[in-house]
Each structure stands twice: as structure tokens, then as C-alpha cells.
Amino acid sequence: MGVPELLQFVVSGLKNGAIYALIALGFSLVYSATGVINFAQGEFYMLGGMVAVWAMRSLGLPLLAAVPAAVVVTVAVGALVERLALRPRRFEPPLVLIIITIGVSMVLQSLARHLFGPDELALPAFTPGPSVVVLGAAIERQTLWVWGLTAVALIVLWLIYTRTKLGLAMRATAVSHDASRLVGVDTARVVMVVFALAAALGALAGVAVAPLTQTAYDVGARIGLKGFAAAILGGLGGPVAAVVGGLVLGLVESLSVAFISSTYKDAIALVLLLAVLFLKPSGLFGRSSREKV
Template structure:
């Protein structure tokens, strides 16, 4: 196998991996704020693409405006979902929240099915079709957008987490919710913010991919599972770990196709995930959290 082919596999892995990373970030943010897994994360991915298509094709907005509308509308929906479905559950029991998000994901995809129909819908590429050559391997221009948007989102998130008061409050909330509340952090608000951010990241991923794959009401769950696996692989609750987990998972899939078999690529990725968890239950970059008695 030549170097060009290897590079091509690498690029495919990088592209898929950065999508998984964006979705995984959403899981990690909500987990940090609530201690629960948000199983509606895949639906935010679906809505980001679907609402952009709706704004572009049905409302007739120009593409950049339609894209912003799609992501913003999904972010608002994420906040509304938290306020309407999660917040009423006052004790914040993670198990209850998980069940609520499972139900929420069904409601969101059924609604999308009713409003936007059962067939897949296209969106044009952001800056035209075509591909660029990278040392003999080729990369679609849209994939460059995907990589760029992921990098930008990660940088923005890093800035928010490390350089702003809101970010510090979110981190405090993740470390110890009760202590954060005592020092005056509005922990309820932090949960809402985490859902809005998770929805935004999921929507960005869905928007970036739609020009390549089209979108339809039921794309959420399969991407949701990949993102969840990536978040676990990296280590839940840590944004950098989510990105690493996503990229590792994407590369793993790509390399399994290259060297083993495309039929078993998901199984191989899953086996690696399980073995990593067996050896390091906290994920690749996760830290041991010893239970204190």
C-alpha cells in the first residue's frame, strides 16, 4: 500500500473523526453539568442540518444566513428542551434525566419526520463542489470546511472555558455542584447553558456534513452512538478528551477498513473501545476519580 493511499485513509479518518468530536463535545458538556448522558444529542445533529435545509430551501434564505439560522434555531431548541423537559425534574437525578432525553430524542425526530417529510434533503456545498489535492490524496472542499469548523469550535470552547467567567462557573459546576452553588454559581443556569452549547456543537456538525450526505429525520441516533463512544473513549467530562476520542475513533474506523475489512469496521472500533475501557475505565485522558467515603 502506497503513501498516497495511507494519506487518503488518514484524511477520511480525520474528517469522520472531527464530526464525532463535535458530537462527543456535546455529550461531555452536558455530562459535566448534570452527570447524565444526553441521548437527544444525535437529534441536535439532525436538526442542525435539517433546519438549515429548511431555511435555505423552504424560506429561500441565502446559504450563509440559512446556515446561521439553522444552528441558532437548534441552539434555542436545545435551551427550550432543557427548560421544558429537564428543569421540571427538580432533584436532577441523572437516571431520570437520561430517560427524559431518550424520550426527547423520539419526540424531536418524530416532529422532524412530520414537518420535513420522510425523504432525504440536500444542501449545496458551502463554497462549491470539487476537491483539493494534498500530496496526491484528494480532499473535498467541504471536508476542509468540516475540519476548519471543528477547529474553530474547539478553540472557541477552550476560550469560553478558560478565559471567561461563565466558563469558570461551568467548570466549578462540573467539579462540585453543591460547592459551586454555595459560592454563588447559578447551577440551574449552567445546565441550561450546557444544553444550548451541546445543541450548537451538534448542529454545527450536522450542518457541515449535510452538503456531503444529505439529511433526513432519522440520521440522529447512529451519529449519536458514535459521538457517545468517542466521548467515553476519550474520557467523559473533559472537552479535550472528547476531541481526542473523536479523532481516535475516526482513525480506527478508517484503518480497520484499510487493513482488515469494511464489513467489520464498526465491530472493530467497538472492540477497541471495550478494551480501552477494560484497561482504563476512565478513558484515554480521563482522570481517576476516587470515591470518597
């Protein structure tokens, strides 16, 4: 295999990796704020793509309006999921809440099937045109959008976390709800904002990749699993770990296609997930347990 071919696999791996990173980040944000694995995270991805297609077809919105509209709608759904499904049970053990998110995931998927139909749908490319060729590897323009939007999302998220009072409240909430409430942080609202952010990341991933892969009401489960594997790979240890976990998973998948067989592509995430859980449950960056005072 020559350099261009190998590079082509790397491009593909980093494209999927960026998507996994956004989903993993959604898992990681919610987990650190609540101790809950939100199994509805994949549905946010599904909603991003589906709502955008629906807004174009049924409402006649231009792509430029349909994309942000899809993100906004999904953010609202994310906030509502927290408010209606999780908050009433927020003092229950995490396992109860995790089961609730599985239920939410089923509900969202059924609703999507009812509203948008059972068919695969496609979103047009954001900027149509020929691929960009770099060192013999072709990079689709939409892939550049995926990378660009991922980068913007990461920067915005980083600014929120490090530069704003809300971000400080989020980091405090991740350490201890009780301590945060004692200093005046409304942790219930922080958790709602975190769900909204996680939904935004999922929707962004879904809408950015929809022109490349098509979308349907049931795409959430698969991507949710990938994102979950990426988050576990990063040890659920924070935003950077989640992003690295996503990129690593994307690359490993893609290179396994190059060197083994495309048959096993989807199994790779599961194998990696199990390997991490068996061998190094604290993730690639393995602090053995979270430090608390």
C-alpha cells in the same frame, strides 16, 4: 497500498473524527455539568442539517443564512430541552434524567419526520469546486470546512471556558452544584447554557457534514452512538479528551476500512466502546476517578 491511498484513508478518518469530536464534546460538556449522558445529543446533529436544508427549500434562504439559522434554531431547541424536559426533574438521580433524554430524542426525531418528511436531503457544498490534492490524496473542499469549523468551535469554547465569568461558573458547576450555588452561581441557568452549547456543537457538526453525506430525520441515533463511543474513549474526562477520543475513533474506523473491510466500519465504534468499558472504563487518559474535595 501506497502513501496516497493511505493518506486518503487518514483524511477520511480525520473528517469523520472531527464530527465525532464535536458530538463527543457535546456529551462531555453536559456530562460534566450534570452527570447526565444526553442521548438527545445526536438529534442536535440531525437538526443542524435538516433545519438548514428546510430553511433553504421552504424559506428560500441562501446557504449563507440557512447555516447560521440552523445553528441558532438548534441552540434554542437545546435550551428548551433543558428548561422543559430536564429542569423540572433536576433533583432526581441522573438515571432518571438519562431516560428523559432518550424520550426527548424520540420526540425530536418524530417531530423532524413530521416537519421535514421522511426523505434523505442534501445541502449544497459551502464552496463548490474541485478537491484539493495533497500528496496524491484528494481532500474535498467541504472537508476543509468541517475541519475549519471544528477548529473555530474548539477555540471559541476554550476561550469561553478559560476567559469568561460564565466559563468559570461552568467549571465550578462541574465540580459541585451546591458549592457553586453558595457562591452565587445560578447553576440551573449554567446547565441551560451548557445544553445550548452542546446543541450548537451538534448543529455545527450536522450542518458542516450534510453536504458530504446527505441528511435525514433519523441520522441522529447513529452519530449519537459514535459520539458517545468517542466520549467514552476519552473517559468523559473533559474537552481535550473528548476531541482526542473523536479523532481516534474516526481514524480507527477509517483504517479498519483500509485494512479489514468496510463491512465492519460501523461495528468498530461499538467494539471500541465495549473494549474501553471492559478494559479501561476510565478512558484512554484514565484517571481512575474524578477528584473531588
